[in-house]
Amino acid sequence: MDLPFLQDPLTEEPDNICRFWSYFVRPAASLPPEEQRRARFVSAIFFTLTILYTLGETVRILITRTVGPHFPWAVLGLWLVYALSRTPYYRWASRLGVTLLGVIAWVSLATAPDPGLPVRPWYLLSVVQWLIYPLLLSALLAPPWATLGFGLVNLFVVVAIAHTRGWGWEDIKHAIMFLTGFQIFVLFVSMFQHRFTTMLQRQTRQLSRQRVFLTHLLNSITEPLYIIDAKTYQIILANEKAKEMGIHLHPQSPVYCYALTHRRETPCDQEDGHPCPLRQVREQKSTAVVEHVHYRADGTPYYVEVRGYPVLDDDGNVRFMIEYAIDITARKMAEAQIRKLARAVEHAAHGIVITNADGIIEYVNPAFTRITGYEPEEVIGRTPRLLRSGYHTPEFYRELWETITQGRVWRGEIINRRKNGEIYYEFQTIAPVMDENGRITHYVAIKQDITEYKQMQQQLEEAKRRAEQALHFKQAFLASVSHDMRTPLGAIVGYVDMLREGVFGPVTREQQERLNAIAQAAQQLLEMVNDLLLQAELESATLKIQRERVSLDKLLLSSRAVLLSQAQRKGLELRLERDPNLPPVIWGDFRLLRSILNNLISNAIRYTPRGWVHVRLYRVDKDHWAIEVRDTGIGMSKEQILHIFEPFYTTGERNRTGIPSAGLGLAIVRQLVEALGGRIEVQSEPGKGSVFTVILPLEPAPAGDTDRLSHDLIAEQHGVNPQATPTANDAEADRAGPSTGGEHHASGMANVGST
Structure with missing residues (x-):
């Protein structure tokens, strides 16, 4: 310079x-x-x-x-x-x-x-x-x-x-x-x-x-400084900071202030929003302060506060003006941000309170007035104590105050009192505001009125209590119904079977058909009762999984005993197969596995008008085994596949099959499979049958007597001689096993194979 x-x-x-x-x-x-x-x-x-x-x-x-x-x-x-x-x-x-x-x-x-x-x-x-x-x-x-x-x-x-x-x-x-x-x-x-x-x-x-x-003093100034001729607007002196605006003073190339700072050819004018500080200094002969938009050497604009100081000659006229331009771009942006924040605070749905470090209220927004009923002039200068309801202990407020005075944020529910005396609930967030030295200067509290929420919560808790009571009543009712219905149903099924077998004398063909209809209806009713009981057990989270040795051959024969007669009545072939690579005995829950298998087989028989149902147990890999039930039934569409595991959902094929369904079987199967840590997958197309595959964790058990059929348990439950013929055992097991609904489901699993 x-x-x-x-x-x-x-x-x-x-x-x-x-x-x-x-x-x-x-x-x-x-x-x-x-x-x-x-x-x-x-x-x-x-x-x-x-x-x-x-x-x-x-x-x-x-x-x-x-x-x-x-x-x-x-x-x-x-x-x-x-x-x-x-x-x-x-x-x-x-x-x-x-x-x-x-x-x-x-x-x-x-x-x-x-x-x-x-x-x-x-x-x-x-x-x-x-x-x-x-x-x-x-x-x-x-x-x-x-x-x-x-x-x-x-x-x-x-x-x-x-x-x-x-x-x-x-x-x-x-x-x-x-x-x-x-x-x-x-x-x-x-x-x-x-x-x-x-x-x-x-x-x-x-x-x-x-x-x-x-x-050095002028060059150390971090903002552009100029000395301007008051008559010609020519810059005769500038510091180094002014070079950022592209100024290069030379006697042969005069630089004018308006051309340098505003990129214009004429002096600034009040009408275009840029009052000329030199004109004010020249007229008033005193300091002038205005805000302008200047341009850097690369053409980028920025906000400045221009301060003009007069330099007088011997006659008292302004000879020069010292112009000092302070970059206020950050301040203008901060002011704009403050205006936006102030507008947001003013229109916020939650109440906002700002206090000083001593807890004296300095500001409240309109939402605070809407929530509490207090106008700003009624609370400014006072403390938030005027809202206390008396429901909280002094220790509660002491802990709150200790939290925020230590520089931490406090969040919690407070019961306060409105101006009209009404009690209301609010969720508060109180945060300290600190200066650059880490000293707390203010506190900001955001108050959300949650009175309606608390009322809804109380209503929900009451509804939950009533629902739990209803569930308990339902479970007690189902248990009572199960006991009261299963005993006579078992007797009905038993006597019907004895009649069909000719124990009480020969029966005609017409009588045989009537007896078959009675047995089928009784069996369906028994299956529905069992499904309802198991569904209630799953919903109440009281299902207990037993870890026991399970013979897979016994599992297959148990399901065959239950469902063979149902398949024979429809003229279907029931095929059972166990993969030799699969251990004959595993650790598991026999009752739950039998329920899964019976429901899947019953579901396949229900929706297979002709052909066969193939049940296959095989090993998937080292740690998993699978139950695959394949049929030649009516199949399902993609839209039906999306809903088959929903409780009480049916595919709409009831009229075609003539077999009613409660829609619980597959929902129960999926819940049982998930409870055992497995998954269920399905393939199906309309008219081409379905393939249900259940994949479960594999844990082989020590080998035992796997050749002897497991009829003792079945006979014990239904009062049938365990030494009876296989046909009689099948009929008795048929009455004991749970049934299934008429649902189907599909997945992207590949066909695992068939017999």
Whole structure:
């Protein structure tokens, strides 16, 4: 940054010196400013002396027609001294010049012809007068001690030359007296000059330091600063920060403030939203503060606060304006954010309270008034204690206060009292607000009225209590119904089977058909009762899984005993298969596995008009085994597949099959499979049958007696002789096993294989 008004005025070229003279006395540019003045002075003296000596000697030569033997050397020496004064070695030029002038006077005195008496004293005096010039130069250019020494040398040389030529005291006393008196005068001049020069150098150095200090001071300002001409709007001075806006001051390329900061060709105007600070400063002669939008060098805009300060001339008029532009973009963005937040707070659905560090309320939003009934002027300056309902203990509020004063956020439910005395529930979040030093300055509380929610919660709890009572009643009812219905149903099924077997005498074909219908209806009713009991057990989460040894062959034969007669009545072939790679005995729950298998087989028989049902147990991998039930039934659509595991859902095929279904079988199967840690997958297409696959964890059990059929348990449950024929055992098991609904489901599982 250039500071022209802070430069040393003595180093500047005066305006009244012509360019010709300025050119011949201009010092070396590499010299410091405080030495340029002295160098210019030396150049001016030797340039003048050289011109005068050359012209004087030239006139003398023209008049006398004689040329002194030392004239060319003297002229050459003076021009060399002048040339040296234009270089950084100007100090040597001053010393050499003084010496040269003294030598000229000494040589003239030593080589001049003796004019004789009585002219000799006056001639000697005229020659000694040539020493005035080097003495004056020494007084102006050298310190006093050097001037005194040079004068004594001159006096000694004059006396020595006069004595050498044989001149007496009378001949040289006037010259010595003149030289001594002039030497005293020159010494005083040198002392004054030295003192003046020393003071001037000190002031120059001080001014230079001030200039450097002010330059650094202005450049250290982190915002653009300009000095603008009040008449022309031209920027005459700018700090380094202003370079970010692309400013480069040059006398030949003026920069105007409105062109630099606003990218426009005319000064700012109040009408376009940019009041001109210079115009305000010029009219009011005082500081002006306005907000503008300035542009950086790359064209990006930013907000600034412009401060203009007047600089007055001697007449009191504004000559310059100091403009200081503060970047307030972040502040403007923060103000906009604050306005948005304030608007959001004002329109928030929850009540917002702001207190100081002592808990005194400073602000509440309209939602607070809507919730509590208190107007802002009624609560500002007070504490939130006016909302207390008395339902909370002092320890509750003490813990709350300790939490927030430690800088943590408190969340919880509070029972408060409205202005009208009504009790209400609210969920509060209280957070401390800290300054940059981590000191708490305010607290912000967000209050959500949850009175309706609490009422709904109480209603839900009451509904839950009633539902639990109803569930308990349902379970008790189902248990009672199970006991009351299964016993007579078992007797009905048993006597029907005995009638069909001819125990009480032969039966006709028509009687056989009637007995089959009675047995089928009783069996369906028994299966429905079992499904309802198992569903209730699953819903109440009272299902207990037993870990026991399960013979898979016994499992298959148990299901065959239950469902073979049902398949035979429809003319279906029931195929059973166990993969040899599957261990014959595993750990599991026989009751649940039999329920899964019976439901899947019963479901397949229900929806298979003709053909067969194939049941296969096989090993999937090292840790899993599968139950696969494949049929040639009516199949399912993709839409039906999405819902078959929902309780009480049926596929809508009841009229086609003629077999009613409660819609619980597959829902129970899926819940049992999940309870055993497995999954169920299905494949099905309309008209192509279905494949249900249950994949369960595999845990082989120690081998046991797996060849003996497991009829003891079945016989024990239904009062049938365990040594009865397989057909009788099948019929008895048929009455014991659970039934299934008529649902189907599908998945993307590949076909596992068939018999």
